[in-house]
Amino acid sequence: MNTIKAKQAAIDVVIIGAGAAGLSLLLALDEHNYTGTVKVLERRSGPQNDRIWSFWHSNAVPSYIESIVSHKWSTWSLMTQQGHYLMGHSFYQYCSVRSEHLSALAVERTSAQANIDVLFNCDVASIKAEDDGFIITTSSETLMAKQIIDTRPPALNSNHKGLLQCFYGEEIMLDAAIFEPSTVKLMDQLCRSALGIEFVYILPFSVNHALVEFTCFSIDIIDKETLKKRFAQIIKNIVKQHDYKVVRTEHAVLPMYLINQNRHEPHSDLIYGGIAGGAMRTATGYSFLSSQRWAKKCASALTQRTKLNAAALAPINSLYQKMDVIMLRVLRTDMKTGVTIFERMFERVKAERFARFMTEQATLLDILSVIWAMPKWAFLCAAFGSFFTRTASSNKKRER
Secondary structure, three states, X not given: OHHHHHHOOOEEEEEEOOOHHHHHHHHHHHHOOOOOOEEEEOOOOXXXXXXXXXXXXXXXXXXXXXXXXXXXXXXXEEEOOOOEEEEEOOOOOEEEEEHHHHHHHHHHHXXXXXXXXXXXXXXXEEEEEEOOEEEEEEOOOEEEEEEEEEOOOOXXXXXOOOEEEEEEEEXXXXXXXXXXXXXXXXXXXXXXXXXXXEEEEEEEEEOOEEEEEEEEEEOOOOOHHHHHHHHHHHHHHHHOOOOEEEEEEEEEEEEEOOOOHHHHOOOOOEEEOHHHXXXXXXXXOOOHHHHHHHHHHHHHHHHOOOOOOOXXXXXXXXXXXXXXXXXXXXXXXXXXXXXXXXXXXXXHOOHHHHHHHHOOOOOHHHHHHHHHHOOHHHHHHHHHHHHHHHHHHHHHHHHO
């Protein structure tokens, strides 16, 4: 440690990962005029145009994020074999941000600042805690850090109690006008299948340009080739006889179960962010807005030079976490009921209530409205099951 100290001063904050959470924290630190030294370590070779993050507009969206929203839609839809449902609102619009635009904004706002550095091609090999900080070994150098914010995605847990969101999609362009650019198809062709709960997600950027994804909520991982085969069938039915150009592809398996690695890390100078820090709504897969709230709280604490408190930084309120646990228990028990749940949400809940619930800004009436729309018996059984599971777990801990 002393040898390293002789070579360099410790960095105040090291952010591992230049994804949504890492870059959002960097932007929040810049917004708070943070004067400490910051390094972002990213294993990839540079900014990527590899994903689009979507969310419902709200007052929680920072102004600098507003500036890079690439598209907004005032209506969104769901379609099953039983019917077609449409929601819409002029304020709670559905918004999308491209990863390349978030990267460009972060670079633009921080590149001229001597205290901030973003390093690409920098894979973190190890982190070692010391009395007065950490030693970080990367693929190219060894660094010292006082505070680490690790935003790398966690490994998937095969013994989870929730679901996995598996998807494959392509952003396509074609000569024909086949898309309705004013409406996002949030869950199209929603049904129960052998794979799980599957649907098609379409973000239409124009009449001939869209991101089309095949998505499935499943208990087990669905391999990429299986997803691509289902996508090939779907895209053929969408574009018909028209040729199309693939701009880029997207593929991921996202955890739909409770994750917050901060609960298992007593050292408050090492904090997890993003999915690993509990930013993802387990029942929906949305995380971008919760990452913005977390970044704002984290940047405020760092600017005030106060000790980071993992509990205070929790991106999602415990009430939503508990509701999501019950929801996932229902889906795992009977995925056909899951289709009914989403139908009833669109059929019986007002658009503004739905949007506030999805962005963790629901009022008590919003939450009651969502609960009232649900199939009562399935949720009562799941709620009781969750209660007895927690009770049994507590009793086992006492016996130890």
